[in-house]
Every structure is written in structure tokens, then in C-alpha cells.
Amino acid sequence: MKKKVLLLQFIFLCIFFLFAEEVKLDELKIINIPNGSTAPQTFEIQPTGAFAVTYRNTPFIQGIEIEIKQNLKTLNSGICTDCIIFNELNQKPIADLLSYNATKIYGISLHNRKSVVLQIPVTEEHLLQESPFSKLLPYQKNNENNALLFRLHKITESNIVPDTTGIKKIGGTEPSKIISISVKPILKNQGGLSVNMKYPDVPNKVSITLNGRYAEIPASPEFLMLPVGDYQLIFNSDVYRSEMRTCKIDPGKITELNVTMRSIIPILNIHIPKEAQVFLDKEKIIDPTQEIRLSTGKHTIKVIIGNYEIMRQIIAEEGKTYNIEMKVEMEIEVTD
Known part of the structure; x- marks a missing residue:
């Protein structure tokens, strides 16, 4: 009999989590994960809020880490909250759209928990491992929208005080954003x-x-x-x-x-005063400011400026660049 009950519970859970259902929300915050980003995004929502995480399906991302924190005031308020996670949304999430068809993949109670860290694989080839500090969820195939939906659900409200204005108060104060959420991608190294x-x-x-x-x-x-x-x-x-x-x-x-890539042909660059003339193998170079391609072997360069003439020889080799520079300077020496 006990085995039969356990089997029925297992079948119920399978039906509960594996079929799409309509999800209606009170509010929705959208978190987009940029490519290559590792920085966490932190925000606050109410115990009945929801948020969606969208990501690009790149070869580098292997999972999403979600940290849910409750402060002491929340823990002592009598509010018991759980978090339900959905994937396979029927469309890309939009902040103004508060109704979706999606598939439940996981649920966790936040009762008496100050902090919960969830790691959700987004690829079957992930390298994530369970640790004492986080809960690793099993991989669930997602659709092309690449989005995860998180809905917080308030189970009990033991200390909510009725108010004649029609506004609910928690502990005598107006409802405030008391659930802190941190979202960050888990990238491959x-x-x-x-x-x-x-x-x-x-x-x-x-x-x-x-x-x-x-x-x-x-x-x-x-x-x-x-x-x-x-x-x-x-x-x-x-x-x-x-x-x-x-x-x-x-x-x-x-x-x-x-x-x-640069050609393997030898190159000659010449830097000389404007009034100078330059000759390469007895041929005058009309525009010395342009680089000159050389054939391999010996070459003679002659520079003439006024009555001053200087001559040099180079042996051009493949893949080499030769720079010729001529400076005309005047030095003034002062003596007593």
C-alpha cells in the first residue's frame, strides 16, 4: 500500500511539473543577461512578485545562479513564501504582459530560510556541481525564447493587519519590497x-x-x-x-x-630633406616619400644636397624593410 501511495505521488509530481499551464502574475521584472557579463544584478520584489531572466544561448553560458534573501523582519513577519520556476514560456517575457503559458520545473519553500542559492543549468553539457552552499537543479530543456520565469507565492499572512483604507499592512506598515534577488550567469572558463x-x-x-x-x-x-x-x-x-x-x-x-599580411618583397623607405635628390642604382627617384619595392640583391643609393653627396650600398633580402634617413644639422659652439 505504501509503495502504491509513493507511486501515485511520483505520477502526480510528474504531471505537476511537466505540462504547460497558464501563469498569471501581479507584477513582472525582466532581467536580461548581456553576453560575456559575469556581474550580478540585484533588485527587490514583494512576496507576490515575479521576475524573468532572459539569456542568449551561447557556447559560453552553462547556467544561471539565483540568490533569494529574506531579511530578519521578513522572516519574523509570519509570511511564508515559496518560489516556483518555469521554463518553455510561450513567448518572450515583457514587463507589461502578466499572463503566460509555461512549464513548471522546480519549486522551493523559503520558510525559515534567510538565503537560498539556486544554480540552474541551461545546457546539457554543463559542468556545474552540487555544493553545501547552493542547490543544483536538474537540467531541463528550454525553448528558443531562452527565458526562465520565477514566481514568488505568499502562502501565509499571519500578521497582516486589516485597515479601513483597504490597503493591507504588514506589522502596521505599508507593504514594502522585502525579498532581495541576485541574478548572475555562470560561464564556462x-x-x-x-x-x-x-x-x-x-x-x-x-x-x-x-x-x-x-x-x-x-x-x-x-x-x-x-x-x-x-x-x-x-x-x-x-x-x-x-x-x-x-x-x-x-x-x-x-x-x-x-x-x-605584408608582401615578402624587400621595401625601401627614404627620409631626406625636401631639397635633397636621391638616386637608386643611378635612377633618380621622383617621389622619395613613397615606399619603394626592391629586387633582391645589391643596390646603390646616392643622396645629393647642395654640394654634399653621400652614397651607400645595401643587399636587399626577402621580407626585409630598409630605412634611409638623412639629417642636416647645425651646431653652434660658444667659447670664451
Whole structure:
């Protein structure tokens, strides 16, 4: 007989929690969790209030943590409150809309509890674990609205005093917001990395090493998931110069690197006074302010300014940049 009763209770609970029902609310506060945010959002509501938490279903979020606090005045007021949690809302929650169809997934009594911490997984691949300080709820599949609805329900009001004005008072004072709520996302200890490449001409193959290991890193909006930390990237190619970048991966955030590859052809930059003339291999350079591409091998550069002439030779190598700078200075020495 006892087993039969327990079985009936189990069936009742299954029916109670697994079917959508109409949920009517007195008030509704909306909490939106921004991407990559780890900061808690704290607010207060009445014992009959409700709030909805919306989140984006990114690869980084694994759960939502809810802390419900009651102060001593609330605990001693005779009010007994419970909290019912719903998912699979029939539409995205709106503060002005106070009626929804949703599925009950959990209920907890706040009676004689100063604080309750709930961790609610939002992905089946979560790594959350039960602890002495929080209650881990079982994972329940949600719909595309990505919202959780929390409704507080006042069970007893032993010390509510009637008032001729028609306004209920608790302990002789007007109702106040006496339930404190804190909401924060629980992120994986991972972030994302994407690399946007730019090329001087037709794109050619570039190999990327990430902390010394070969890696394929997509361009945005795609990304590679990585553990949080510092990384060094080296870009190698047969037709471009090698490039090196460093970046930091933060939890729940996507880091984008923009890398412009440079041609392997040797480059000559010349910085000389305007009145000077410059010759490269006996050919006068018309506009010395523009970078000059060189062929590999030996080159002669001659600079003439007034009656002063200076000549230098360089051996151009692939992937190198050569800077020539000429300064004309006047020094004044004063002696006794």
C-alpha cells in the first residue's frame, strides 16, 4: 500500500511539473543577461512578485545562479513564501504582459530560510556541481525564447493587519519590497578567438601557430573556443612576411584579431630633406616619400644636397624593410 501511495505521488509530481499551464502574475521584472557579463544584478520584489531572466544561448553560458534573501523582519513577519520556476514560456517575457503559458520545473519553500542559492543549468553539457552552499537543479530543456520565469507565492499572512483604507499592512506598515534577488550567469572558463586576415594582393596560404602549436582559427563571426589565458600567435607564409600577435582570452568573450599580411618583397623607405635628390642604382627617384619595392640583391643609393653627396650600398633580402634617413644639422659652439 505504501509503495502504491509513493507511486501515485511520483505520477502526480510528474504531471505537476511537466505540462504547460497558464501563469498569471501581479507584477513582472525582466532581467536580461548581456553576453560575456559575469556581474550580478540585484533588485527587490514583494512576496507576490515575479521576475524573468532572459539569456542568449551561447557556447559560453552553462547556467544561471539565483540568490533569494529574506531579511530578519521578513522572516519574523509570519509570511511564508515559496518560489516556483518555469521554463518553455510561450513567448518572450515583457514587463507589461502578466499572463503566460509555461512549464513548471522546480519549486522551493523559503520558510525559515534567510538565503537560498539556486544554480540552474541551461545546457546539457554543463559542468556545474552540487555544493553545501547552493542547490543544483536538474537540467531541463528550454525553448528558443531562452527565458526562465520565477514566481514568488505568499502562502501565509499571519500578521497582516486589516485597515479601513483597504490597503493591507504588514506589522502596521505599508507593504514594502522585502525579498532581495541576485541574478548572475555562470560561464564556462572559456572564451573565443577569431582572426580576420587582410592580404596585399591575391590571398595565399598562411599557417598559424598558437602557443607553438598549429591551429586553424576562423574569421568572425565564427570563432575557436579556448581556455581563458594569454596566447601568442605566429603567422607564417612563403609569400608574406611573418607576423606575431599576442592576445588575452576572457571568459565568455570573443577576441577578434585583425592581421594584415605584408608582401615578402624587400621595401625601401627614404627620409631626406625636401631639397635633397636621391638616386637608386643611378635612377633618380621622383617621389622619395613613397615606399619603394626592391629586387633582391645589391643596390646603390646616392643622396645629393647642395654640394654634399653621400652614397651607400645595401643587399636587399626577402621580407626585409630598409630605412634611409638623412639629417642636416647645425651646431653652434660658444667659447670664451
